[in-house]
Amino acid sequence: MFITTANSVHSIPPALRDRMEIIEIPGYTDLEKEQIATRFIIPKQLAENGLDWADVQFQRPAILSLIRTYTMESGVRNLEREIAGIIRKIARQAIKEGKRPDPDASSETPPPDFKVLVTEKGLKKFLGPAPFEDDLVYQSSSPGLAHGLAWTEMGGRILPVEVSLLPGEGKLILTGSLGDVMKESAQIALSFLRSHAEHFSLPGDFQKEKDIHIHVPQGAIPKDGPSAGITLTAAMLSALLSLPVRSCTAMTGEITLTGKILAIGGVKEKVLAAYRNKIETVLMPEANRKDTEELPKEVKTALNFVFSGSVLEALELLFPEKQDSRKTG
Secondary structure (H helix, E strand, O other): OOOOOOOOOOOOOHHHHOOOOOOOOOOOOHHHHHHHHHHHHHHHHHHHOOOOOOEEEEOHHHHHHHHHHOOOOOOOHHHHHHHHHHHHHHHHHHHHOOOOOOOOOOOOOOOOOOEEEEOOOOHHHHHOOOOOOOOOOOOOOOOOEEEEEEEEOOEEEEEEEEEEEEEOOOOEEEEOOEOHHHHHHHHHHHHHHHHOOOOOOOOOOOOOOEEEEEEOOOOOOOEOOOOOHHHHHHHHHHHHHOOOOOOOEEEOOEEOOOOEEEOOOOHHHHHHHHHHOOOOEEEEEHHHHHHHOOOOHHHHHHOEEEEEOEHHHHHHHHOHHHHHHHHHO
């Protein structure tokens, strides 16, 4: 029996993958990494670097910044390396100041007074500038913009989608290193809007004299998968109606031509990305409601979850201004 491990199964040849039993093990969440760092990694590194006698404290924001901007991983290997690097520099500081216990002193002799508080602002002094940036989240809502939720081998991410309408011949322009599945999702989204143009008070031939340009920023990063379907649909409709999507909302869900929203994977990682980026509302497929039961309590308390199995229902929730105008009319 052979047991193998991989960060991603996409590169495994299909014939070999078909003969394997795939066991998926989700990565740690930011909150779990914080607890691992506080309870195990920091005490371990203090002992290994001869500082278990010192008063070295890491503030919570500093640990979270290490997790989110100095490492990009599903585990904690690089997190431990960064913490070890900080503690080694603190150990050198203690030696320079002559702050180390006397090896010949008795156990009753108090250790030297040496205190260090590692703060979020102090990380740059220890490790230099952070190599990773926070997710790209637009603070203000504008027509043609929607925020999706994506899963990667390194965890969940916010995935903004931008749509611009241009004079043209009805072309669908896709940029941002999109994979084939995501390109198909964009085509499905456009076909759905065309087939329901009357429902949204759009001209039946709205696409004939306009090119629709869809762009997903951070073009150097490849993006693929069907779960951006509802995000692509919302961004396109937002541009066509000149109405912003519901503010502070992120969404995920695969759509079909018949208007259904199908279940997606990576719920835990995606929701934590929304929580980390201070999103207020998360729209998800109805079929994924059960997957939110195992989320941390503080995450479920902070977020407002909206579930839908229908594209039309989801779009009504995402465009409250459109519904208000209908009622007024």
